[in-house]
Amino acid sequence: MFNLTPAAAQQIQQAAQASGALELALRVAAKRDADGEMQYGMGFDDPKDEDMKLELEGVAVVINGESQELLFDTVLDFVELNPGEFNFIFIPTSHPSCGGGSVTTGGCGSGGCGGCGSKGATH
DSSP, X not given: OOEXXXXXXXXXXXXXXXXXXXXXXXXXXXXXXXXXXEEEEEEEEOOOTTSEEEEETTEEEEEOHHHHHHHTTEEEEEEEXXXXXXXXXXXXXXXXXXXXXXXXXOSSSOOOOTTTTSTTOOO
């Protein structure tokens, strides 16, 4: 199952409050590019009937059917990558081909999966 850390939840709640999105869920999505690189995205959205709905660390999270398998056993975290530089990262925890690599995303952007075709690139 998809999960998020307390640090990520706190940052998401702060972003929702700052942007007036407290009534919306956090939509998390993933897709694999033609070259095998995993791309991640997230943003605030209204839940749809077909979405998987989760309540994680006080955050309403929705995932569409196409992304559910790709996000299975992935953790969203908010970490300091470099001194003073904080960012969200997606961490696949059980995908053998990922080797536990992490993925960064600029909040609502995308990133590549370290060990899954991106050569460990950070986006």
